[in-house]
Every structure is written in structure tokens, then in C-alpha cells.
Amino acid sequence: MISDTVNLIRMxxxxxxxxxxxxxxxxxxxxxxxxxxxxxxxxxxxxxxxxVHPAGGIRSFxxxxxxxxxxxxxxxxxxxxxxxxxxxxxxVLRDSLATGRSRLGLFAxxxxxxxxxxxxxMAASLAVATICSLALAGAEPVPSxxxxxxxxxxxxxxxxxxxxxxxxxxGFARSRGPVMASLIAFGVLVSQVLLQITFLGxxxxxxxxxxxxxxxxxxxxxxHYSLAVAIAGAVAWALAALAAGGWxxxxxxx
Amino acid sequence: xxxxxHDGEALAVKTTGLTKAFGARKALDGVDLEVPRGVAFxxxxxxGAGKTTIIRVLLGxxxxxxxxxxxxxxxxxxxxxxxxARVGAIVEEPRFHPFLTGWENLxxxxxxxxxxxxxxxxxxxxxxxxxxxxxxxVSGYSLGMRQRLxxxxxxxxxxxxxxxxxxxxxxDPAGMxxxxxxIRDLVEEGRTVFLSSHLLDEVQRTCDFAAIVDxxxxxxxxxxxxxxxxPRRIAVGTDDPGRAAxxxxxxxxxxxxxxxxxxxxxxxxxxxxxxRALVTAIVRRMLEAGxxxxxxTPLEASLEERFLTITQRLEDDR
Numbered sequence: 001m002i003s004d005t006v007n008l009i010r011m012x013x014x015x016x017x018x019x020x021x022x023x024x025x026x027x028x029x030x031x032x033x034x035x036x037x038x039x040x041x042x043x044x045x046x047x048x049x050x051x052v053h054p055a056g057g058i059r060s061f062x063x064x065x066x067x068x069x070x071x072x073x074x075x076x077x078x079x080x081x082x083x084x085x086x087x088x089x090x091x092v093l094r095d096s097l098a099t100g101r102s103r104l105g106l107f108a109x110x111x112x113x114x115x116x117x118x119x120x121x122m123a124a125s126l127a128v129a130t131i132c133s134l135a136l137a138g139a140e141p142v143p144s145x146x147x148x149x150x151x152x153x154x155x156x157x158x159x160x161x162x163x164x165x166x167x168x169x170x171g172f173a174r175s176r177g178p179v180m181a182s183l184i185a186f187g188v189l190v191s192q193v194l195l196q197i198t199f200l201g202x203x204x205x206x207x208x209x210x211x212x213x214x215x216x217x218x219x220x221x222x223x224h225y226s227l228a229v230a231i232a233g234a235v236a237w238a239l240a241a242l243a244a245g246g247w248x249x250x251x252x253x254x
Numbered sequence: 255x256x257x258x259x260h261d262g263e264a265l266a267v268k269t270t271g272l273t274k275a276f277g278a279r280k281a282l283d284g285v286d287l288e289v290p291r292g293v294a295f296x297x298x299x300x301x302g303a304g305k306t307t308i309i310r311v312l313l314g315x316x317x318x319x320x321x322x323x324x325x326x327x328x329x330x331x332x333x334x335x336x337x338x339a340r341v342g343a344i345v346e347e348p349r350f351h352p353f354l355t356g357w358e359n360l361x362x363x364x365x366x367x368x369x370x371x372x373x374x375x376x377x378x379x380x381x382x383x384x385x386x387x388x389x390x391x392v393s394g395y396s397l398g399m400r401q402r403l404x405x406x407x408x409x410x411x412x413x414x415x416x417x418x419x420x421x422x423x424x425x426d427p428a429g430m431x432x433x434x435x436x437i438r439d440l441v442e443e444g445r446t447v448f449l450s451s452h453l454l455d456e457v458q459r460t461c462d463f464a465a466i467v468d469x470x471x472x473x474x475x476x477x478x479x480x481x482x483x484x485p486r487r488i489a490v491g492t493d494d495p496g497r498a499a500x501x502x503x504x505x506x507x508x509x510x511x512x513x514x515x516x517x518x519x520x521x522x523x524x525x526x527x528x529x530r531a532l533v534t535a536i537v538r539r540m541l542e543a544g545x546x547x548x549x550x551t552p553l554e555a556s557l558e559e560r561f562l563t564i565t566q567r568l569e570d571d572r
Contacts, residue, residue, distance in 0.1 A: 011362045149417060
């Protein structure tokens with residue numbers, strides 16, 4: 001039973017990995033962009049060290065991890081939606097379901113695969129951000145170990161939560177493009193706008209991105225609710241999306 | 255849905271009053287179907303008759319609106335997992351992950367079936383003649399190769415029952431011949447093949463039993479010989495087919511005589527005389543009228559004619 005489940009997850013991972021174009025773009029976004037950010041800052045500092053601070057250090061680390069919160073949404077949408085709706089789009093979902101396998105079980109293996117791939121990509125981007133922040137710090141103060149752990153864990157937790165949300169939502173879709181675009185637009189653009197609308201008050205705490213900012217300890221957004229509530233919010237979003245996606249997976253006709 | 259019955263266990267597929275409605279439209283309308291085990295069973299009907307729908311419902315891909323069904327003696331959808339464990343299926347057309355190789359696609363299918371299925375991959379690839387291309391990406395496969403890979407995927411579960419939905423679609427004559435041979439081999443091994451098709455000739459050549467479906471209803475089913483049975487028609491070659499048809503139409507024991515292909519085709523009345531007496535009467539009448547005869551040939555009824563007769567009769571009844 002366990003080896004069967006492991007095999008299914010391995011196959012889901014293979015299906016994602018072999019989409020070479022998708023994986024290359026995801027890697028470029030996850031690792032390439034954050035790496036580029038440090039390279040540009042290093043060049044700027046190199047050409048004008050008096051006025052531009054070093055590329056590394058604590059400020060750069062905070063900027064990079066804030067940026068990776070947004071990147072996490074993009075990667076989660078790309079991977080989560082592909083894992084969830086890829087088979088339906090190709091028409092192979094029908095063949096999987098015709099084996100008599102539990103529909104909910106198959107949905108769960110897709111969610112696990114999405115979490116693994118998203119987590120690995122974001123771990124790679126966090127490694128780049130952390131190493132660059134330390135290596136290129138120059139005279140700048142470097143982030144402490146506890147800050148590194150807190151921020152890296154927050155990014156990873158938010159990426160995992162986002163991957164689960166995207167997998168759940170995409171369970172309703174039969175093609176990836178529109179739902180992927182919608183989730184990225186909501187996660188990156190709409191969420192930012194909602195967080196800026198201060199008269200929404202505590203309602204803003206419902207926005208998934210608010211959980212991320214609270215988890216990394218970003219005080220600039222005016223979000224002052226407890227960390228426990230922020231974590232509970234991220235978990236609730238993931239569970240709600242998974243429950244909806246799982247419900248649909250059980251009843252959808254293909 | 256009810257539990258399986260002893261009757262159902264003797265059959266590969268049994269449905270009773272199976273209905274599937276999409277809004278007001280009934281894709282299946284009270285279908286009673288009995289598919290014996292160990293035969294090739296043709297499910298015949300024009301496009302849109304409900305052929306794919308019944309396969310989808312039997313495989314648990316769509317839910318019935320009413321009725322009961324069993325697959326290999328197990329009630330579906332209640333006991334779906336057990337029922338489908340030894341079932342292979344191609345619904346509509348075989349679909350694959352184009353970016354995976356043939357082998358990897360089968361491995362993905364085998365992961366759904368358990369370890370025994372994974373061990374069967376080399377054997378099924380060999381069987382469908384794709385061993386040499388197993389490591390190529392499926393995006394480079396021809397339609398015929400995809401059909402064969404689809405059948406290989408069906409065989410991973412060592413199935414007792416295979417559902418093949420329009421498997422001849424897109425195949426060239428050699429591919430059709432090959433597939434027909436493969437289906438017969440599968441039946442020889444004791445498997446049941448449920449073959450849906452709108453190619454009547456193909457079903458007649460391949461299958462032992464068949465059901466004819468039209469607008470969601472099974473209008474007749476049984477052994478192919480029974481379905482194509484009925485009075486044989488007689489073709490008569492003559493120098494004046496028009497006059498011959500008029501003469502023979504009024505002959506005792508003849509229901510209908512029509513000009514066709516430069517001769518006359520005579521349909522005997524259902525309660526008429528036997529072949530020998532009718533042929534004698536036809537020849538005598540034509541010779542008396544001074545008509546020359548160059549051939550008198552009995553015509554075997556084809557499934558196509560039977561199908562057209564039935565569906566036309568239904569049309570007339572409406």
C-alpha cells in the first residue's frame with residue numbers, strides 16, 4: 001500500500017520533471033531572478049561603492065526574501081496547476097480514473113508532488129538568496145541565524161501553502177493556462193492591491209499574502225496580528241482549497 | 255444500484271435499465287445489456303448513439319441517472335475498485351503524456367495498477383510490437399503506434415475484460431488487420447473484448463456477439479449469426495431488370511423485388527416458401543416471360559443491412 005503510494009508520487013514527480021520547458025522557466029524564475037538581483041546590486045556597488053551599499057547583508061536578505069514571497073506564488077501556480085490539471089488537459093485523467101483507483105487518493109498524490117517540486121525550487125532560490133546575502137555583505141551587518149531560519153521557513157511555508165491552494169483550485173480546471181494566469185494575477189497583483197487598501201482594516205488579514213508578510217515579520221504593511229493567526233490563515237486557505245478540489249475530484253465526470 | 259447477482263457473475267457486463275441523462279437529453283435510455291464472458295462483443299451504433307457514454311458509465315467515469323450495472327460480477331459503482339482491477343480500457347482515443355517515452359507512459363499506467371503491472375511492461379511492449387520504440391517520446395509516435403501503446407496499457411492489468419472504443423479509427427488497412435488479429439488472440443486467451451464501433455463490417459468480421467444501439471437504446475443484441483439471420487435474399491442477373499422486377503414483385507412468396515447493380519434483388523416473404531421452391535418459381539416465371547438469366551445468387555444478410563433495417567424501422571415508428 002505504502003509502496004504503491006510512493007510509486008504514484010514518483011510518477012507524478014516524473015511527469016512534472018519531464019515537462020522540461022516548464023521546469024526550465026520555473027528554475028529561471030525561482031533561482032535566476034533572485035540571483036540576478038544580487039548580481040545587479042553587486043555590479044552597482046562595484047561601480048559606485050561610496051553611494052551604493054553592498055549587494056549582501058541583512059537589508060538585501062530581507063528584500064530578497066520579501067521578493068521570494070511573490071516568486072513563491074508564481075512557482076506554486078506553475079507547478080501546482082500543472083500537477084493538478086495537467087492530466088485533465090492532456091486527456092489522460094480518464095485513463096487514470098478508469099483503473100478504479102481512489103479519485104481522492106490520486107488527487108492527494110498530485111498535491112504531494114506539487115508540494116515537493118515547489119518546495120525544492122524555493123529551497124534552491126532561498127539557498128541562493130542566503131548565500132549571496134552572507135557572501136556579498138562586505139561591511140554590512142549580516143542576518144543572524146535565527147533571522148535566516150525565520151525568513152527561510154516563512155518563505156517555504158508560504159510556498160507549500162500556495163502550492164496546495166493552487167493544486168486545489170486547479171482541480172476544477174481542464175486546462176492550465178487560464179487558471180495559472182488567474183492565480184498568479186491574484187497572488188502577485190490583486191493581493192498587493194488589497195493589502196494597500198487600509199480601510200479594509202482587519203479584513204486584509206484574510207489575504208494569503210498577508211500571512212506571508214506576518215510570518216517574515218514585515219511591519220511595513222501595517223499588519224499587526226499574531227503569528228499564530230497568520231499561520232492558521234495559511235493553513236486554512238490550503239485546507240479549504242484542498243477540500244474543494246478533493247470534493248470535485250470525487251464527483252467530476254470525465 | 256443493487257449488488258451483483260449470480261446472473262451477473264456469469265456475464266462480463268450486465269446492465270439493467272441503465273439511463274444517463276444530460277439535462278433533458280437521454281444519452282442512455284433504459285439500456286439492458288448482457289455481454290457474455292470470453293467473447294468479442296461489438297457495440298454498434300452511429301455517432302452520438304451513446305456508445306462512449308455507456309463505456310464511461312461502466313468505468314465509473316460518469317454517473318448513471320438510473321439503473322443497475324455490474325462488471326465482471328461486481329456492482330458498479332459500489333464495488334468499482336474490485337470490478338476495474340482486471341479491466342483495461344481505451345475511451346475515445348488513447349491519450350498519453352507526449353513528453354514521456356512509451357516506456358515511461360506505461361510505467362505511469364503501471365503505477366496505478368501495482369507492481370505486477372510494472373513487471374509486465376516489457377511483455378506488453380513486445381506483444382504490440384513497440385519494444386524498439388519504447389524509449390522514444392510519445393510525441394513522435396504515429397496514430398497507429400499510439401493505438402498499439404494504448405492496447406499495451408490496457409494489457410498491463412492482465413485484463414479479463416477490455417473496453418476498446420472505436421479502436422479502428424485512423425488505422426490503415428494493415429493496422430486494422432493487425433488489430434483484428436490481436437483482438438481475436440485476446441479472445442482466444444479467454445478475455446472478453448467489448449468493442450464499440452460504427453464500422454459495421456469491422457464488427458461483423460471481428461466479433462462473436464453484438465448489440466445495436468441507437469439514440470441511447472439497445473435495439474437488438476445477440477450472436478452475430480442471429481443478428482444477420484432472417485430470410486436470405488436472391489440476386490438475379492437478367493437482360494431486362496426493370497421488367498423482371500415488375501414480374502417478380504407479384505410472385506407468390508416474394509415480399510419485394512428491386513433493380514440493383516444491373517440485376518434484380520428479390521426479398522422473400524417471411525412466411526414464404528423455402529429457397530429452392532422460390533428460386534424455381536423465379537426462374538420459371540422469367541423464362542415464361544422470355545427473359546434471359548445469367549445468374550441466380552443467394553445473398554448473405556450483412557450486419558450493415560440488418561442495422562439499417564432496424565434503425566430505419568425505428569425511424570418509421572417515430
